[in-house]
Amino acid sequence: MTRYYTEEHEWIDVADGTATVGVTDYAQGQLGDVVFVELPDAGREVTAGAEAAVVESVKAASEVYAPVSGLVVEANQALADDPSLVNSDPEGAGWFFRLNLADASELASLMDAAAYQAYVATL
Amino acid sequence: MANDLPGDLQLLPLDALHQALGGRMVPFAGYAMPVQYPMGVMAEHLWTRAQAGLFDVSHMGQLTLAGDGAAEWLESIAPGDFKALQPGRMRYSLLLADDGGILDDLMVTFTGDHFYLVVNGATKHDDIAHMRARLPAGLTLSHMEGAALLALQGPAAVDVMRRLGVVPELPDIPAIDAMKFMSAGPYCWGAVRLGISRSGYTGEDGYEISLDAGDAAAFARALLADAAVKPIGLGARDSLRLEAGLPLYGHDLTPAIEPVEAGLSFAISKRRKAEGGFPGAARILGALLDGPARRRVGLKPEGRQPVREGALIFAGDQQVGVVTSGGFAPSVGGPVAMGYVAAPYAGDGTALAIEVRGKRLAATVVPMPFHAKNYVR
Structure with missing residues (x-):
C-alpha cells in the first residue's frame, strides 16, 4: 500500500485499485475543532480537483476536494457519530471515503510522504 | 501563517x-x-x-461626548432615554439612520460628567463621521485612539x-x-x-x-x-x-433592518416610545404598533450539521427568511442559528427548513438565548 499526498492536504492510500481518502494532521490543525463532516454517498462519481466533502468547524465550513477521480464505494460512517475523529486521528480512524480509481495515472502527480513533509515545511 | x-x-x-x-x-x-x-x-x-x-x-471605537446638552443631542441620533441615565450606569443603544435603519449598535455610559460610547470596530469611522456631521456647537466628540x-x-x-x-x-x-x-x-x-x-x-x-x-x-x-x-x-x-442570542452588527443588524424587527425594542426607552423624536420614529413606532413584517428569531437545526450566514429558510416550498448568523454552539452541543423570517413563521416552535448546499435541513424556531445568561443583577 502506498500513501500519496496533495497540496490541499489530503492523503490517499491506494491498494488494489481502491483509494482511501482523508485529510492530513496539518489540515486538521488548520481546520480546528471539527463538528460535522458531509461525505459523498456511495455510488457518487467524483472528479479530481472537484469538491467531494465539506468539513465544518465551530466557525466555518471548508471544502475537501477529491484528490483523484473515481466512484465512491464507502463513506466513513464513524464520522457521523464522532466528527472529532478528524482531529484526534486524521490519518487513521478519521478517514473520509473510499473510491475505485478511474484513472491510476492521476496518482503520478501526487506527492509521497517526504515530498509532502517538505511542502508543509514551506508553509 | x-x-x-x-x-x-x-x-x-x-x-x-x-x-x-x-x-x-x-x-x-x-x-x-x-x-x-x-x-x-x-x-x-x-x-x-x-x-x-x-x-x-x-x-x-471608544468615544467621549461632552458639553451641555449632550444627553438631548444623543436622543436625536439614538432612541435611548439618556436624560434619565444615572451616573455610573450604561445602556445598550442603536445609532439610527433617518429611515430608522440601524447604522450601529453601541454602549452608552454616563460618567456623571460626560458620556462614554463604545461602537463597533468595523463601523467606528462611519459612526464618527455621522455624529460629527450632526454635532452642534458646544458639544465635543473625541475618539480615544x-x-x-x-x-x-x-x-x-x-x-x-x-x-x-x-x-x-x-x-x-x-x-x-x-x-x-x-x-x-x-x-x-x-x-x-x-x-x-x-x-x-x-x-x-x-x-x-x-x-x-x-x-x-x-x-x-x-x-x-x-x-x-x-x-x-x-x-x-x-x-x-x-x-447568548446577541446580534452581531454587519450580520444580524444592518442599515436595512429597523430595531423592532431585530427584536431590540427594549433599546427604545419607554419615554422615547411615547414621545418619539429619534430618527425613523414614525416607521419604528409603526412597527411597534402593527408588528413588523419579519422578525429576528433563534433557529435550532436538527442533527449536527451547522447552518451558516446566508442560508435560505423555507416553509414548505416558500422561502420565508434567511440565516444571518449560524454555527456550532459548544455549550449547547449542536448547531444553532439566528435569522430573519416572515412574521407568520416567527412563532416559537414553528417547523421550518434551512437549505445548505442544496439539501433542506429541518429546523425549529426557538427562543433565545440558546444558553442561559449568567449575569449578576
Missing part, C-alpha cells in the same frame, strides 16, 4: 502579546486580530463559560479582578465585586487607571476594561498570570455571543 496577512492592517496595542501567545492572526475590522489561540475555539468557548476568558477588543479595551468574561472574572487588587479610584463607588450589571466607574490597579464596566458580549458575568494602550500589555499579562484566565480569540467571541 501568523504573518500571512495583508500589509495595510492596523496592529492592536497587544499585537506582540497575541503573537507570543500563539494567536492565529486574521484580518478583522481593519486590524490583525487573533481568531484563536493554540487551545482552539471549542476549548476557548468552554473555558470562558467555566472560568474566565480575556478578550482584546481594542479594535472597537490611545486607549485599549479588554474584556474579562466568565464566572471567575469577579474573583480574578479582586485577586489582582483592582480597587475603586473614588470612595463613593462600589468595590469591583459589588458592581452591578450594566454599571461602570473609575478603578485602578496600582498606578494604572482603568475605566471598568460590568458588562460583556458572551452572556457571562464579567467586565470590560478601558485603559491607556501603554498600560494594556502589563495589565493583560497580570490577568493571564491568574490560573483561571486564558486568552480567547474572535472565533469563540462569536460562538459565545451567538449562544
Whole structure:
C-alpha cells in the first residue's frame, strides 16, 4: 500500500485499485475543532480537483476536494457519530471515503510522504 | 501563517502579546486580530463559560461626548432615554439612520460628567463621521485612539479582578465585586487607571476594561498570570455571543433592518416610545404598533450539521427568511442559528427548513438565548 499526498492536504492510500481518502494532521490543525463532516454517498462519481466533502468547524465550513477521480464505494460512517475523529486521528480512524480509481495515472502527480513533509515545511 | 496577512492592517496595542501567545492572526475590522489561540475555539468557548476568558477588543471605537446638552443631542441620533441615565450606569443603544435603519449598535455610559460610547470596530469611522456631521456647537466628540479595551468574561472574572487588587479610584463607588450589571466607574490597579464596566458580549458575568494602550500589555499579562484566565480569540467571541442570542452588527443588524424587527425594542426607552423624536420614529413606532413584517428569531437545526450566514429558510416550498448568523454552539452541543423570517413563521416552535448546499435541513424556531445568561443583577 502506498500513501500519496496533495497540496490541499489530503492523503490517499491506494491498494488494489481502491483509494482511501482523508485529510492530513496539518489540515486538521488548520481546520480546528471539527463538528460535522458531509461525505459523498456511495455510488457518487467524483472528479479530481472537484469538491467531494465539506468539513465544518465551530466557525466555518471548508471544502475537501477529491484528490483523484473515481466512484465512491464507502463513506466513513464513524464520522457521523464522532466528527472529532478528524482531529484526534486524521490519518487513521478519521478517514473520509473510499473510491475505485478511474484513472491510476492521476496518482503520478501526487506527492509521497517526504515530498509532502517538505511542502508543509514551506508553509 | 501568523504573518500571512495583508500589509495595510492596523496592529492592536497587544499585537506582540497575541503573537507570543500563539494567536492565529486574521484580518478583522481593519486590524490583525487573533481568531484563536493554540487551545482552539471549542476549548476557548468552554473555558470562558467555566472560568474566565480575556478578550482584546481594542479594535472597537471608544468615544467621549461632552458639553451641555449632550444627553438631548444623543436622543436625536439614538432612541435611548439618556436624560434619565444615572451616573455610573450604561445602556445598550442603536445609532439610527433617518429611515430608522440601524447604522450601529453601541454602549452608552454616563460618567456623571460626560458620556462614554463604545461602537463597533468595523463601523467606528462611519459612526464618527455621522455624529460629527450632526454635532452642534458646544458639544465635543473625541475618539480615544490611545486607549485599549479588554474584556474579562466568565464566572471567575469577579474573583480574578479582586485577586489582582483592582480597587475603586473614588470612595463613593462600589468595590469591583459589588458592581452591578450594566454599571461602570473609575478603578485602578496600582498606578494604572482603568475605566471598568460590568458588562460583556458572551452572556457571562464579567467586565470590560478601558485603559491607556501603554498600560494594556502589563495589565493583560497580570490577568493571564491568574490560573483561571486564558486568552480567547474572535472565533469563540462569536460562538459565545451567538449562544447568548446577541446580534452581531454587519450580520444580524444592518442599515436595512429597523430595531423592532431585530427584536431590540427594549433599546427604545419607554419615554422615547411615547414621545418619539429619534430618527425613523414614525416607521419604528409603526412597527411597534402593527408588528413588523419579519422578525429576528433563534433557529435550532436538527442533527449536527451547522447552518451558516446566508442560508435560505423555507416553509414548505416558500422561502420565508434567511440565516444571518449560524454555527456550532459548544455549550449547547449542536448547531444553532439566528435569522430573519416572515412574521407568520416567527412563532416559537414553528417547523421550518434551512437549505445548505442544496439539501433542506429541518429546523425549529426557538427562543433565545440558546444558553442561559449568567449575569449578576
